[in-house]
Amino acid sequence: MVVEETRKIDVYDVGGPELRFSYGPQHPGTGHFRMIVTLRGDTIVDVEPDPGFVHRGEEKMAEYKGWITNIPHLERPVILDSTGITLPYCLAVEKLMGVEPPERAKYLRTIIAELDRIGSHLYWFGLYGVFLGHTTMFLWCFSDREYLVDLAQLISGARITHAYIVPGGVRNDAPKKVPRGLVREFKHYYKAMMGREPDEGELSEDFGKYVKAVCDFMEARLQQYWDMFFDSEIFIERTRGIGVLRKEDAVRLGAVGTTLRASGIKADTRIDDPYDAYPYLKFEIPVRTEGDCYARAMVGFEEIRQSLNIIRQAVEQMPEGPVKNKQHPIVLKVPPGEAVARAEAARGEMLYYIVSDGGPRPYRVKISPPSFRLLPVLKHLARGIRVADLPPVYWSLNYWPVEADR
Amino acid sequence: MTWEKLKEVLDNVSKRFGDSVSAVMEEGKIAKLVVEAGKLVEVAEHLRDLGFDHVKAVTGIDLVKLRKGGGNLIEVSYQLGSYTVEELRDSVLNLSVKVDRDNPQSPSLYKVWPSVEYHEREVYEMLGVKFQGHPDLRRLLLPEYWMDIPPLRKDYKVPGRD
Numbered sequence: 001m002v003v004e005e006t007r008k009i010d011v012y013d014v015g016g017p018e019l020r021f022s023y024g025p026q027h028p029g030t031g032h033f034r035m036i037v038t039l040r041g042d043t044i045v046d047v048e049p050d051p052g053f054v055h056r057g058e059e060k061m062a063e064y065k066g067w068i069t070n071i072p073h074l075e076r077p078v079i080l081d082s083t084g085i086t087l088p089y090c091l092a093v094e095k096l097m098g099v100e101p102p103e104r105a106k107y108l109r110t111i112i113a114e115l116d117r118i119g120s121h122l123y124w125f126g127l128y129g130v131f132l133g134h135t136t137m138f139l140w141c142f143s144d145r146e147y148l149v150d151l152a153q154l155i156s157g158a159r160i161t162h163a164y165i166v167p168g169g170v171r172n173d174a175p176k177k178v179p180r181g182l183v184r185e186f187k188h189y190y191k192a193m194m195g196r197e198p199d200e201g202e203l204s205e206d207f208g209k210y211v212k213a214v215c216d217f218m219e220a221r222l223q224q225y226w227d228m229f230f231d232s233e234i235f236i237e238r239t240r241g242i243g244v245l246r247k248e249d250a251v252r253l254g255a256v257g258t259t260l261r262a263s264g265i266k267a268d269t270r271i272d273d274p275y276d277a278y279p280y281l282k283f284e285i286p287v288r289t290e291g292d293c294y295a296r297a298m299v300g301f302e303e304i305r306q307s308l309n310i311i312r313q314a315v316e317q318m319p320e321g322p323v324k325n326k327q328h329p330i331v332l333k334v335p336p337g338e339a340v341a342r343a344e345a346a347r348g349e350m351l352y353y354i355v356s357d358g359g360p361r362p363y364r365v366k367i368s369p370p371s372f373r374l375l376p377v378l379k380h381l382a383r384g385i386r387v388a389d390l391p392p393v394y395w396s397l398n399y400w401p402v403e404a405d406r
Numbered sequence: 407m408t409w410e411k412l413k414e415v416l417d418n419v420s421k422r423f424g425d426s427v428s429a430v431m432e433e434g435k436i437a438k439l440v441v442e443a444g445k446l447v448e449v450a451e452h453l454r455d456l457g458f459d460h461v462k463a464v465t466g467i468d469l470v471k472l473r474k475g476g477g478n479l480i481e482v483s484y485q486l487g488s489y490t491v492e493e494l495r496d497s498v499l500n501l502s503v504k505v506d507r508d509n510p511q512s513p514s515l516y517k518v519w520p521s522v523e524y525h526e527r528e529v530y531e532m533l534g535v536k537f538q539g540h541p542d543l544r545r546l547l548l549p550e551y552w553m554d555i556p557p558l559r560k561d562y563k564v565p566g567r568d
Contacts (some may be wrong), residue, residue: 254521368463
């Protein structure tokens with residue numbers, strides 16, 4: 001009887017041959033999110049995204065906290081890519097204050113932003129894999145991510161949610177030496193994954209060398225990811241030609257990030273509206289033209305390689321010097337005015353609109369996260385596909401409900 | 407951002423629409439066009455034709471407690487961007503309209519830019535602005551049992567805070 005009753009609530013007849021049901025709001029690895037799916041036979045007629053299950057009122061909260069104390073709570077919606085969400089906030093506050101961070105801080109910001117991007121992409125592919133029935137990808141991504149997260153901890157003091165970037169610089173400098181235990185652990189892992197010891201002199205306790213060794217290792221692993229997952233039948237069969245987003249639709253619906261670039265538009269804030277150390281570094285923006293689930297994953301996959309390039313260059317070119325402007329650690333004087341700033345987070349362009357009335361707290365903080373901008377895209381792509389293709393479409397967008405809801 | 411290009415756009419629009427728009431430009435911070443509600447759709451269409459092909463965000467701001475330049479108004483600001491026009495990629499243009507706080511109504515720009523759909527719904531929910539002509543103006547993020555006033559209004563009392 002209980003089963004009968006549950007069925008009455010979850011699935012209901014909407015007249016005609018169609019059926020409407022609730023897809024979610026369980027936690028499918030990204031956060032609670034529901035899609036109301038209307039189905040005819042095996043084909044999806046309509047999907048209505050229903051976000052809001054993880055809404056935290058970040059924007060209202062930001063009006064109650066100081067300019068600096070806002071940072072730790074603003075990064076909660078995207079804990080894996082916390083730099084992505086706090087960096088544009090700091091850029092906007094810096095614009096209002098009319099200050100620039102010191103050169104070394106710009107490089108450190110870039111390094112931590114790219115580490116977060118790789119970490120976030122690995123998390124994405126890990127879960128993408130497991131939802132397509134490929135558990136090894138999940139285990140590989142998560143175990144490799146560990147060493148990037150350790151690197152972030154070394155620089156910022158926290159594995160995730162670093163609260164590392166502040167208006168006017170970064171909180172602290174990167175260390176010169178890496179703890180011996182960490183090097184030993186990495187060496188052990190390297191041997192387990194690559195089947196050989198790292199080359200003599202390649203790995204040492206020197207910070208720059210260690211970062212380079214981790215990046216080289218990650219790049220070698222990308223080839224293994226390719227062989228095992230991206231070039232495998234399981235992945236290709238379920239993603240190629242599925243959920244095609246045409247270029248015009250990507251523009252019309254305001255797509256962002258990997259979704260946009262997989263549809264043939266070479267737009268990336270790091271190039272278009274450069275900030276921090278990006279103008280000094282050389283890197284490519286991966287673009288595909290197919291616009292399907294496969295292309296979206298491929299763009300993300302190539303982005304990891306580019307991010308590794310950026311980190312290696314940044315560590316090498318980073319100048320010595322201070323990492324923070326001389327300012328009060330907690331109380332900032334922000335003149336009245338308004339500013340818009342944006343940065344390329346892991347999932348796409350993150351935009352902030354901040355209004356200050358000269359007080360100790362912001363008057364208004366508006367966050368426009370990339371995931372929120374993917375809602376119309378999800379709705380558009382899901383129409384007309386088969387119900388079994390909904391997970392690949394959803395995962396290929398790299399939609400993160402917590403980020404969208406704020 | 408290349409501010410010269412944005413300045414060109416602002417001059418172009420100001421020239422065409424005269425007194426019904428006013429341009430605000432603070433180099434390095436913000437470029438904004440404040441438009442009368444009656445002219446909003448027309449200006450939006452013109453900007454779309456100039457190459458602003460998508461909306462990055464729609465921001466609602468309750469101006470009632472702003473010390474300078476405030477009033478009994480709600481400002482609805484569209485952050486516009488361009489993917490297709492190379493020279494505009496580095497710019498964000500704000501198209502803003504100020505509506506009466508007691509009866510906030512503004513024309514929806516859904517027909518001009520379909521990307522505003524969820525953004526406008528959010529502003530409706532958080533500040534109570536009714537967008538006329540929006541195809542599906544419903545609440546979005548707040549819980550279904552929400553009974554209070556729109557929470558991003560300045561007179562909303564956060565439980566345990568005020």
